[in-house]
Amino acid sequence: MAAAATPQADRPSNFIRDIILEDLKANKFAGRVHTRFPPEPNGYLHIGHAKSICLNFGLAAEFGGKTNLRFDDTNPEKEEQEYVDSIITDVRWLGFDWEDRLFYASDYFDQLHQWAVQLINAGKAYVCDLSAEEVRQYRGTLNEPGKESPYRNRSVEDNLELFAKMRAGKFPDGSRTLRAKIDMASPNLNMRDPVMYRILHAEHHRTGDKWCIYPMYDFAHGQSDSIEKVTHSICTLEFEDHRPLYNWFIQQLGIFPSQQIEFDRLNITYTLLSKRKLLQLVRDGHVRGWDDPRMPTLSGLRRRGYTPEAIRNFCAAIGASKTNGTIELAMLEHFLREDLNQRAPRVMAVLRPLRVVIDNYPEGQVEELEALNNPEDPSAGTRKVPFSRELYIEQDDFRETPPKKFFRLFPGQEVRLRAGYFIKCTSVVKDEKTDEVVEVHCTYDPATRSGNAPDGRKVKATIHWVSARHAIEAEVRLYESLFSKEDPNDVPESQEFTANLNPNSLETLTAAKLEPSLASAKPGDRYQFERLGYFCVDPDSTSEKLVFNRTVQLRDTWAKIEKREKGKSL
């Protein structure tokens, strides 16, 4: 039962949606919308793929259509089962379902081979003995037409026999190809007798050693779409030049005419979205793996603490067009914070501890103070946080001599401890050698329990804290962007993109202090460490020591002010 097309009028449109709307109106595919997401299993999926996934699944869903997951596995030399598995995991994690429609281009190898024979019989394909180098020379250049291969006019019988021998493994790799007979003078280089099959004595991750000839992308993709009756075949801009060839094969074969539509690839500032380069980062050990939290891969983002919702909202917001552009990283982070703000439980953690002693608080006394789990979500309830005479606060929250507009603790200043008491700084203890403040002494006002002043007096800042005796220790990994340049590919000539790697992309803090409620945190759990940012538990955590990743910082107005004030005084 084809669900009636129910386009949401209020939904921001894009040119692909407009095309579908028109096709529906014209009853072009009998009212069907069927898309596919066609990754090559030669690496892990990244956020650029998420854009394509959201587009393909989203568009089909909107119009009551279907989306297939199809692995484009025509190059056994680069493809691996590990990648297939990761891709399946990642698309599911993102929240999409292809039901029983999991396909592989390799499912169609027999059919593709048959079609190749059909084209040979029709005089539209020939076996060419030119070497790779010769093929390149015969192809011509951007400005000059190519030359026809001397093997172009072999008889159908010869071609059939030669192609059969290619398939039977009679020839070494690279010695021959099957080519389409189109037009060596075409201004579109893709039409200059493109290679359809190459000889590759390589083990395929699914078909094993059944084949020693493999179809090229151009001879597999359109037909795979066609076999699956895909109506709208959405791909990226660089395939625009391939569309005439895509259509040529479909037309010569007389098969279902899927329609290719190209959109712009995703680019994000400070981020590299190229599988080849990502693989290089992994292989050369610049990151710890495909799922390193600094990687823009879906597995990396997941480990970093991103939610599928945040990624989907981001993809919906950026839309799709045909203009080459670059989205600011801030946009992605906005959708991340927006989602996490609603759902992440608040908790107190001190990353760089500074000891605070409350001189007038009874020694040995412990109070259980009640704290809100999430001010954005009353249903999240409250929890108890232990308070005692000795605490840790953030080093950043204390200055012996406060700069302008610094509202936090300094000698003589009173601040509120979150969910605790008002405290006032009375003195500091310094390291004799370094002159560094190592301990801060304060007094507290017992009347301000849980943060309210009965006399109505105000305080300019609220800071977070952890009871020293009750704190649990953790490792916290702070991340910055992997690259320090907006465009990681912008390097002086003769240098590689790796020259733009940010040396500070990872900072590991080993002595962070957490409130005790975190003892039961499990890998993948996400929290807001109050006033700092969102953090999630890394799978490296052990029963002895928790490891947290900083997903993203909270917006930091103070940092902005401080930077501006510093700039002024220079």
Next chain:
RNA sequence: UGGGCGGUCGACUAAUGGUAGGUCAAGUGCCUUUGGAGCACUUUGUCCAGGUUCGAAUCCUGGCCGCCCAGCCA
């Protein structure tokens, strides 16, 4: 310099011959037991030049600028 595709606020994206709007960023104020969140307000744009039209971001012509293509990769 062949072919293909594009150029709308700082970024991304709408407006499909009829008021250039939204999101992010930036800024200002309010509010705040997170310098968070929220709320309100503000700044900034149709690549250029002609033409068609009552009316052009949109249609036409000519420029300019950018991206992609010379894998037996996808």
